[in-house]
Amino acid sequence: MEQxxxxxxxxxxxxxxxxxxxxxxxxxxxxxxxxxxxISLNVALATSLWMIWSLGFISFAHAGFMGIGxxxxxxxxxxxxxxxWYGLWLGAAMSGAIALVxxxxxxxxxxxxxxxxxxxxxxxxxxxxxxxxxxxxxxDGVFNIRAPKLDLGFVEVNFAxxxxxxxxxxxxxxxTVLVIHRINNSRTGMIYWSIHENELLAQxxxxxxxxxxxxxxxxxxxxxxxTGALYxxxxxxxxxxxxxxxxxxxxxxxxxxxxxxxxxxxxxGAISLTVVDELLRATGYFRTVFFGAVLIxxxxxxxxxxETIPGRLRSFFKRSDK
Amino acid sequence: xxxxxxxxxxxxxxxxxxxxxAIGLTLIFGVMRIIQYAHGEMFMLGAFTLYYWxxxxxxxxxxxxxxxxxxxxxxxxILQIVxxxxxxxxxxxxxxxVSLGLVLIISSSGQILFGTTxxxxxxxxxxxxxxxxxxxxxxxxxxxxxxAALIIALWFFLRRTTTGLAIRAVAEDPDTSALQGVKTRRIxxxxxxxxxxxxxxxxxxxxxxxxxxxxxxxxxxxxxxxxVIMGGLGSVxxxxxxxxxxxxxxxxxxxxxSGDVALILSFVVIFLILVFRPSGLxxxxxx
Numbered sequence: 001m002e003q004x005x006x007x008x009x010x011x012x013x014x015x016x017x018x019x020x021x022x023x024x025x026x027x028x029x030x031x032x033x034x035x036x037x038x039i040s041l042n043v044a045l046a047t048s049l050w051m052i053w054s055l056g057f058i059s060f061a062h063a064g065f066m067g068i069g070x071x072x073x074x075x076x077x078x079x080x081x082x083x084x085w086y087g088l089w090l091g092a093a094m095s096g097a098i099a100l101v102x103x104x105x106x107x108x109x110x111x112x113x114x115x116x117x118x119x120x121x122x123x124x125x126x127x128x129x130x131x132x133x134x135x136x137x138x139x140d141g142v143f144n145i146r147a148p149k150l151d152l153g154f155v156e157v158n159f160a161x162x163x164x165x166x167x168x169x170x171x172x173x174x175x176t177v178l179v180i181h182r183i184n185n186s187r188t189g190m191i192y193w194s195i196h197e198n199e200l201l202a203q204x205x206x207x208x209x210x211x212x213x214x215x216x217x218x219x220x221x222x223x224x225x226x227t228g229a230l231y232x233x234x235x236x237x238x239x240x241x242x243x244x245x246x247x248x249x250x251x252x253x254x255x256x257x258x259x260x261x262x263x264x265x266x267x268x269g270a271i272s273l274t275v276v277d278e279l280l281r282a283t284g285y286f287r288t289v290f291f292g293a294v295l296i297x298x299x300x301x302x303x304x305x306x307e308t309i310p311g312r313l314r315s316f317f318k319r320s321d322k
Numbered sequence: 323x324x325x326x327x328x329x330x331x332x333x334x335x336x337x338x339x340x341x342x343x344a345i346g347l348t349l350i351f352g353v354m355r356i357i358q359y360a361h362g363e364m365f366m367l368g369a370f371t372l373y374y375w376x377x378x379x380x381x382x383x384x385x386x387x388x389x390x391x392x393x394x395x396x397x398x399x400i401l402q403i404v405x406x407x408x409x410x411x412x413x414x415x416x417x418x419x420v421s422l423g424l425v426l427i428i429s430s431s432g433q434i435l436f437g438t439t440x441x442x443x444x445x446x447x448x449x450x451x452x453x454x455x456x457x458x459x460x461x462x463x464x465x466x467x468x469x470a471a472l473i474i475a476l477w478f479f480l481r482r483t484t485t486g487l488a489i490r491a492v493a494e495d496p497d498t499s500a501l502q503g504v505k506t507r508r509i510x511x512x513x514x515x516x517x518x519x520x521x522x523x524x525x526x527x528x529x530x531x532x533x534x535x536x537x538x539x540x541x542x543x544x545x546x547x548x549x550v551i552m553g554g555l556g557s558v559x560x561x562x563x564x565x566x567x568x569x570x571x572x573x574x575x576x577x578x579x580s581g582d583v584a585l586i587l588s589f590v591v592i593f594l595i596l597v598f599r600p601s602g603l604x605x606x607x608x609x
Binding site: 058105106108109110112113115116117119120121123124127128130131249252253256257260285286287288289291292293295296299300303 | 351357405408409412413414415416418419420422423424425426427429430431433434544547548550551555582583585586589590592593596597600601602605
């Protein structure tokens with residue numbers, strides 16, 4: 001057990017180091033840095049979705065809450081002129097607050113029905129952005145959401161630069177993953193998994209299942225809102241289409257392909273599938289077809305997801321030792 | 323008054339067709355406990371089969387509906403055997419991911435194969451009658467009649483035949499019915515094929531009323547899911563009622579206010595139904 005803990009720690013450190021030096025390795029290539037930022041945002045989204053999954057349910061409203069964060073931050077910037085440094089936190093807070101209000105009635109539903117109800121919530125959020133044209137800009141969306149500047153006194157960092165934004169995104173992704181990892185490894189995380197395993201039993205053991213569900217959902221949605229704000233200021237343009245059901249579905253797919261039991265799963269899934277998606281760009285029209293095929297193959301051929309690969313390798317080598 | 327009647331008739335017509343798609347979905351869920359996200363794609367493929375049969379090759383319309391149903395039945399059965407059978411009994415998320423992959427593959431290869439231009443199937447029945455100020459087109463009447471007949475036929479199939487009984491038994495308790503000698507694997511592909519064929523027939527009906535495009539499956543999936551959640555997963559009767567509710571909302575709100583509001587309102591209705599009845603109107607509490 002201790003050994004696996006150490007090796008996973010080494011793996012995390014290696015991943016962090018790799019992502020820190022990645023821009024240097026790729027020679028500051030603009031496109032590849034863009035891919036890096038997209039990967040970071042996808043990792044953050046998938047990981048926060050995984051946190052909801054650790055309680056045993058899956059939300060399809062995740063892109064919607066990401067949208068709330070993005071729109072809050074974007075409108076604060078375009079209407080009030082507040083930079084992203086405010087928008088990030090206010091976006092996350094707004095997303096969390098709405099999640100809290102919605103979760104109270106939503107948590108009455110269970111299993112498949114929760115899944116479906118959250119899907120309706122996500123659609124309503126998106127449709128509202130489209131419907132209130134005067135405030136949210138309708139289907140056209142919000143334009144000119146500029147990235148912030150950071151004045152450190154001796155040097156001024158302009159985050160409109162891709163490289164700078166990459167490190168900013170990386171910072172917040174590491175923060176998101178770290179928060180979720182800490183929660184998951186704490187006593188609260190064990191409570192979450194007990195709810196995952198058997199809700200009724202957890203309730204009888206004196207756990208306030210409803211409260212834990214609502215709080216976990218709120219935290220995860222606030223983190224999704226944070227990711228949304230980062231997304232808005234990177235793309236400089238958002239529309240309701242950016243937060244449609246496919247965004248949630250892709251986050252879910254990242255979690256499933258990556259693995260469902262550890263925090264490494266969604267991270268691995270988001271990184272590898274985003275890379276696959278970008279590699280398939282060369283195939284033009286057939287991109288989506290191939291992506292679908294990769295997805296089905298991954299699910300059928302690698303049950304348990306990417307996270308099971310280390311264990312498989314280990315048992316493979318052990319067997320060959322004999 | 324006549325306007326109201328017109329809206330009610332359109333809503334009823336729409337609702338029956340929605341119910342046809344949704345019943346297939348609810349059947350698949352009830353028997354296999356999988357979320358078939360590519361159900362709308364079956365609807366789309368059904369419509370395109372009829373399009374090639376009827377509009378391109380000029381063959382008989384009603385025979386085309388039958389051919390389309392048979393083709394999609396086989397397609398659905400093969401999909402079940404190849405892709406969904408290995409995942410049976412595993413976490414519901416895996417089969418969901420596979421069906422999401424299917425949506426991507428089918429809808430985008432549809433765009434490559436069929437092209438993105440809007441197509442239409444010529445109506446088999448034309449004309450109409452003016453009744454007390456409301457216009458009744460024969461086409462819509464025929465479509466309503468066919469949809470209703472199919473729903474009743476399915477109901478009889480599930481209630482009166484041995485295979486129907488086996489389907490209901492597997493939906494109720496797979497292990498016990500397997501012990502009683504029901505071939506659950508066979509029931510699985512039959513139910514999957516049957517559900518897909520229902521969607522295909524709905525696609526054929528809808529294809530003459532509306533235009534057909536390779537991306538139309540997604541909206542059908544959304545509608546079908548909305549209905550199924552409203553009525554309760556696994557409940558055929560619930561899907562019928564849910565379909566009629568959604569058809570009415572679509573018809574009445576779209577004509578009086580706007581299409582956007584109709585969609586938002588139907589989501590709000592679903593949300594409220596789920597809050598007060600967490601398993602839908604006629605559903606069971608699935609684990």
